[in-house]
Amino acid sequence: MIWETSELLHSLVSPLNETEVSIGANGKLVEKKVAEERGYTVEKVNTTLQVSIPYKAEGGYRKSFVSRDLYEYYVFHLYLEQISVDEAEIAARLRFHRIIVTPLLRCHIFTENQTLARERSFTIYLGGVPEDVVLVSIQLNGRDFTLPLTNTSTYKVTEVLHPNGTHGYTLTVLFDDPIVKLQFSRKAVAMQHILNVNYTLAVQPGNEPYYHETTVTALTRVSPPVFDANCSESSIHFKLDHRPFDYFWELVIGSDVLTSDLADRRGYIFSNDSQSLRLDVPLFTNGFKYQDVTLKGFSGTFEILVRVRETSEVQTSTVKTCLFSPKEFIMCSTNGKVNVVANLSLPIPSGGSPAETSLRDKSCRPKDADGTRALFSFAVNDCGAIIMLGRDSVTYRNEIIFSSVRNPENLSSKNRVLLECTYTVAGLHALFSAYKFESDTVGVGRIVHSNRIIEGPAVDPTSASTRRSVTVRPRYQPSAKYIKVSSFLKNLSNKGLHNF
Incomplete structure (x- = not known):
């Protein structure tokens, strides 16, 4: 702070007199060396005395003040002594008291994000807090906490003192704390942790409040869930x-x-x-x-x-x-391919072999066979398949036949192994063997023996209650054509079960 005054501190002092000025504070003069150490200076510029005193010089004090923002001002009780000597070498001593007050100066309270993502916690430093201002509470994402925090709190606030008289506070909050907001960043493919902090400080004495807000964020790489x-x-x-x-x-x-x-x-x-x-x-x-x-x-x-x-x-x-490795199974795929491993130990006559079996179309032979089982792989709408229409489902039926039996219709029930694939109408895009097969979902498979049934998926199609006589369509392969079965069935006058 600088104060300027006339070289003559009083009108009774003659400008012809020689003068000497000493400086001090609070009514006490200090030696010239001490004044220099404290930063006091008195300079004569033409007919003006210029007194310069550092803001934080000994002998003065500061005060914080809130007016929307936080300000401070400095007060110094200046004490001057001027000795003048006239021509007769008679000395006159004049002592002068003056209170010097600075204008309001804005306080620069700041926050510094000291967070390290690898530590998985926020570290926020609030600095530049004047000595007569204290932190009384914090608000974290809208939730208030009064200081000092309890011992059970997961948050930590530590005061930091500095030699220049200011102090600060370090706040620590874990990323995983429920109070921290989370937001997925699509651009960074990372999790953004967000913490809004509102500091409430109070000027002492009087507890005049001042608020300081900040928002800190941190990105942490996250991986999608893994089963x-x-x-x-x-x-x-x-x-x-x-x-x-x-x-x-x-x-x-x-x-x-x-x-x-x-x-x-x-x-x-x-x-x-x-x-x-x-x-x-x-x-x-x-x-x-x-x-x-x-x-x-x-x-x-x-x-x-x-x-x-x-x-x-x-x-x-x-x-x-x-x-x-099931002993027996049937797969009904969405593209109409059927894979079957069937146990044929009962239907095959004594001395026969599963390798000698076929489907209704005798050209459809097993891909592989052992002593009791045969593996068939075929198109669901091929190999002599019978197509049965229900209200909400379509069933493709075929049969495993021993080659010595010429007419499958004459087989006794104990010798028959039926293969069925049932598809829901809503998901089926094509139907007869004259058309290319496509389904939205897999079919429900069944292997029907004379005394038991081996089922595929546990999704029950809706079955109709009546049947007509079975007619087998001949095998031929025209160019592929698609139809939606549900539309086809709407044109049927009879909504019961139909065999083709």
Whole structure:
């Protein structure tokens, strides 16, 4: 601070007199050396005395003041002594008191984000706090906390003192604390942690409040959820432990979002609680893909996609492949291909072999056979298939026949092994063997023996109550043509079961 006055502190002092000025504070003069150490200076500029005193010089004090913003001002009790000597060498001593007050100066309270993402916690420093201002409370994302914090608090506030008289506060909040807001950043493919902090400070004495706000953010790389998957004898088990931010993704099977309703319709076993999600996918349910089908078994693969909920962008997937070895099975695929391993130990006459069997069309022979079983792979609408229309479903039936039997219609029931694939009408795009086959969902397969039934997927189609006599359509292969079966059935006058 600088104060200027006339060289003559009083009108009685003659300008012809020689003068000497000493300086001090609070009514006490200090030696010239001490004044220099404190930064006091007195300079004569023409006929003016210029007194300069540092803001924080000893002998003065500062005060904080709130007027919308936070200000400070400095007060110094100046004490001057001027000795003048006239021509007769008579000395006159004049002592002068003056209170010097600075204009209001803005206080620069600041926050510094010292967060390190690898430590998974926010570290925020509030600095530049004047000595007569204290932190009394904080607000974190709208929730108030009075200082000092309790010992059980997960937040930490530490005071930091500085040699210049100011002080500061360091606030620590864990990323995983429930009070921290989370927002998924699609651009960064990361989780953004957000903390809004409102500091309440009070000027002492009087507790005049002053507020300082800041918002800090941090990005942490996150990975989409990943299932644990295990094989069983007849299914694949998936388990997913929940994380706080997993709601940013959705789980998809094929093109359908995994829900309890989807699981019920497809025959999955589904549970979802606050801790984990569990999915049990039985063999032959929709979504399975099969490879390497042999008499010994096959590999079944099931895939669960993980995609961003807001954009439907696929991020990752969990794919599980298991080896299955059922003794007997039937697969009815969406493209109309049927794979069957059937136990023929009872229908085959003594001395016969499963390799000597065929389907209704005797050109459709087993791909492989052993002493009791045969493997067939054929198109569902080929090999002499019988097509049966119901109200909401279409069933393709074929039969495994021992080659010595010429007329399948004359077989006794104990010698017959029927193969059935049933598709829902709503998902079926094509029908007779004259057309190319396509279905939205897999078919429900059954192997019908004389005394038992081997079923495929556990999704029951709607069956009709009546049947007519069976007529087998001849095998021929015109150019492919598609029809929607549900539209075809609307034109049928009789809504019962129809055989072709």
